[in-house]
Each structure stands twice: as C-alpha cells, then as structure tokens.
Amino acid sequence: MKKSIVSIVKIPDYNTEKVKSAVAKSLEPLGGISAFVKPEQKVLLKPNILLGLSPDKAATTHPAIITAVAELVNEAGGIVFLGDSPGVGSFESAMKPTGIGEVVEKLGIELADFSNEHSFECEDNIIAKHIKLAKAVADADVIITLPKLKTHVQMTMTCAVKNQYGLVVGMQKGEYHFRLENREALADLMVDINKIAKPALAICDAIEAMEGEGPSGGTPRNLGIILASADLSALDVAACEIIGLNPNDIPVVQACKRQNFGATSLSEIEIAGESIESVKVTDFKQIENLKSVMRILPMPQFLLKIVRAHWAAKPRINKDKCVKCYKCRTGCPVKPPAIDPDRPVGKEVDDKTCIRCYCCHEFCIAKAIDLKKPWFDRVFRVTKMMNFFNKHLGKFLPHI
Numbered sequence: 001m002k003k004s005i006v007s008i009v010k011i012p013d014y015n016t017e018k019v020k021s022a023v024a025k026s027l028e029p030l031g032g033i034s035a036f037v038k039p040e041q042k043v044l045l046k047p048n049i050l051l052g053l054s055p056d057k058a059a060t061t062h063p064a065i066i067t068a069v070a071e072l073v074n075e076a077g078g079i080v081f082l083g084d085s086p087g088v089g090s091f092e093s094a095m096k097p098t099g100i101g102e103v104v105e106k107l108g109i110e111l112a113d114f115s116n117e118h119s120f121e122c123e124d125n126i127i128a129k130h131i132k133l134a135k136a137v138a139d140a141d142v143i144i145t146l147p148k149l150k151t152h153v154q155m156t157m158t159c160a161v162k163n164q165y166g167l168v169v170g171m172q173k174g175e176y177h178f179r180l181e182n183r184e185a186l187a188d189l190m191v192d193i194n195k196i197a198k199p200a201l202a203i204c205d206a207i208e209a210m211e212g213e214g215p216s217g218g219t220p221r222n223l224g225i226i227l228a229s230a231d232l233s234a235l236d237v238a239a240c241e242i243i244g245l246n247p248n249d250i251p252v253v254q255a256c257k258r259q260n261f262g263a264t265s266l267s268e269i270e271i272a273g274e275s276i277e278s279v280k281v282t283d284f285k286q287i288e289n290l291k292s293v294m295r296i297l298p299m300p301q302f303l304l305k306i307v308r309a310h311w312a313a314k315p316r317i318n319k320d321k322c323v324k325c326y327k328c329r330t331g332c333p334v335k336p337p338a339i340d341p342d343r344p345v346g347k348e349v350d351d352k353t354c355i356r357c358y359c360c361h362e363f364c365i366a367k368a369i370d371l372k373k374p375w376f377d378r379v380f381r382v383t384k385m386m387n388f389f390n391k392h393l394g395k396f397l398p399h400i
Contacts, residue, residue: 039077174333233262
C-alpha cells in the first residue's frame with residue numbers, strides 16, 4: 001500500500017520571505033501547490049484561531065503562515081477565502097489582535113462565511129450523520145487547513161484533524177462538549193467533520209508550538225519546523241513523534257484508526273525533508289491529566305462519569321489574575337454556566353454541573369483558570385500511576 005507523505009522543513013522564525021520559501025519547499029514532495037489548487041477554484045484557508053490572542057502567545061496560526069499560503073494559492077490562480085469560528089467571539093473580532101487583519105487588508109482576502117450554517121449528511125459517520133457546519137465549507141472548492149501544533153488539556157494534542165472542529169459555528173461547539181462529554185466520542189465527531197469537509201491539504205505551523213496546559217494557557221516552545229501533508233491523520237502522527245507523544249494516547253488519532261481515516265502509525269508514513277529524529281524534542285512538556293481509563297478499566301458509562309468527576313482536574317478561577325472578561329462564562333456549554341466570576345469566592349465553579357470540558361481554560365485571555373487536581377490525586381499520584389499502567393500494561397489485556 002502506498003504510504004502517506006509528511007513533509008518536514010526547518011525554519012527558525014517567522015521572517016515573512018523565509019516562511020513563504022519554507023512553505024513552498026514543504027509542498028514540493030506533495031507536488032507543489034498546483035497539485036491542490038486549480039485556477040479559479042475557491043480555496044478556504046482554515047487557520048486555528050482559538051480566540052483573539054497576539055501571535056507571540058503561540059495559541060493561533062501565525063499570520064506569516066497565512067500570508068505565505070495565501071500568496072501561493074493566488075499564484076496558482078486560486079481565489080482565497082479565510083475564516084474560522086473561534087470558541088468565543090467572532091473571527092472578525094479576533095483578526096486585529098492575532099495580526100490576521102493586516103494580512104487580510106494587505107492581500108485583499110475575502111472573509112469566508114462563518115456566520116451562516118449549511119446542513120451536511122454522511123451516513124458513514126459515527127456521531128454526526130447529520131450536522132450543520134459553516135456555510136464556508138459548502139462554498140469552497142478546496143479546503144486547506146492551517147493548524148497550530150499545541151498540547152490540549154482535554155484532547156492531549158491539537159493539530160491537523162482537530163482543527164476542523166472550528167468549522168462548527170459558534171457555541172454549537174460547546175453544545176457538543178456538553179452532549180458527548182466522553183472525549184473518545186468527541187474525537188469521533190472531529191473525524192466525522194473531516195470526512196464531510198474533506199480538507200485537501202494541511203500545513204502545520206510548528207515554528208512556535210505550545211507546550212504545557214494548551215491550547216491557550218501553555219508556554220510557547222520553538223520547534224522551528226513546518227509540516228505539510230495531504231493526509232491529516234498522518235501529519236498528526238508525525239507531530240506526536242516529534243514532541244514525544246504516543247499516537248495511541250491521542251483520542252483523535254485513535255478515532256482516525258476506528259474510522260479508517262488516513263495513516264495512524266509511523267509505518268504507514270513516508271517522511272520527506274527533515275527526518276523526525278533531526279527535529280524531535282525529548283523534553284516537550286505534556287498534559288498530565290488522566291489519558292484513558294477505559295483502556296484498562298472497561299466499565300459502564302455511569303461509572304466512567306463517576307471516575308471522571310473524581311479524577312479529572314477541576315477548573316478554578318485565580319482571582320488575582322481574573323480580569324472579569326467573562327469569556328469563561330460565555331464559553332461554558334452548560335446552561336446555566338457552571339462557571340461565573342461574579343459568584344462568591346470559592347463558589348465560582350459548580351463542580352456538580354461542570355463537565356470538565358475545560359472550555360473556560362481554553363478561552364481565558366488572562367490565564368486565570370487553574371486546573372486543580374483532586375487532593376488524593378496530588379497525594380497518591382493516581383493519574384500518574386494510571387498513565388503508567390495504561391502505557392505498560394494495556395497491551396497485555398484482552399479487551400484492548
């Protein structure tokens with residue numbers, strides 16, 4: 001079987017001319033931009049715009065990457081559209097702080113329709129046989145996704161496949177968090193969305209990645225690379241290998257495997273350009289939350305919820321950092337919101353209704369949401385122990 005190609009190119013910083021050259025170089029093993037874009041085609045560029053944060057925070061796709069890809073699409077004769085649906089607020093409101101507004105103005109890029117929805121159907125999907133996505137998906141002839149490589153407090157890592165979750169408009173994303181709760185089901189939904197949207201190409205911004213408590217509360221980490229592939233799952237697997245993650249621990253990669261969506265192991269992938277060994281980092285700070293208790297403790301859903309409620313880290317508002325922007329309250333998928341900065345001290349979060357989706361942590365612009373582990377986890381290191389068992393004992397159990 002023909003292997004999926006993942007191209008890796010080194011580049012130390014976001015110098016605009018060098019970024020364009022590096023992006024073009026990353027596409028050479030894939031046939032160049034002309035292999036994906038034909039003259040007069042409408043091309044949707046889908047960056048990762050979680051919320052309106054400056055590029056130096058490493059939470060959003062850097063404007064230099066967007067500039068490079070947009071110019072290459074223009075040179076191929078394509079018509080560029082740009083858009084995303086941030087977790088809180090609109091894409092328009094996020095453009096100025098992220099630096100994307102300058103790119104849009106400079107290149108005359110038209111904004112894609114992320115205000116209206118279009119209904120899609122796919123009977124082969126697991127979760128979303130019928131779903132509404134941004135009308136921009138229906139309008140586009142080609143979708144090029146531009147993810148940012150980051151850790152993620154709920155999904156462990158966010159990269160190419162997960163980036164299409166932003167095709168779900170506005171607060172409907174939060175509603176799915178509430179309805180599904182289980183992150184394996186949420187990962188299946190993300191793959192379902194990709195099967196509908198069918199991105200033709202992924203170009204990943206990993207020049208400055210994010211480690212620690214991503215996707216917004218972590219720390220920028222210079223990896224100095226761009227990754228590109230027509231197989232989004234393959235790109236995610238390569239990204240895992242580079243930052244020291246086991247793809248088997250990533251819910252989205254495992255959902256790809258369940259749904260036979262792209263390459264899900266390094267043996268199915270051909271690496272072009274730089275080798276993984278030459279760009280791999282061994283001290284990339286990972287998410288410490290419990291990975292997947294279901295791998296070693298198969299149990300009914302109601303018991304899983306109990307385990308999750310007691311082991312999962314709980315969001316807490318740091319009053320010294322909170323600026324009362326209320327993005328945590330606005331972005332909470334629970335109705336009424338499980339978190340509210342205006343509640344009395346110590347009662348800002350309702351642990352009984354909080355579903356541990358960590359949307360509040362993602363959306364907080366002041367990094368004022370701490371994820372506090374239960375006392376017995378801090379004392380007895382339950383999460384660390386479970387992750388150890390998950391890694392070393394899981395392969396010997398018959399149900400895996």
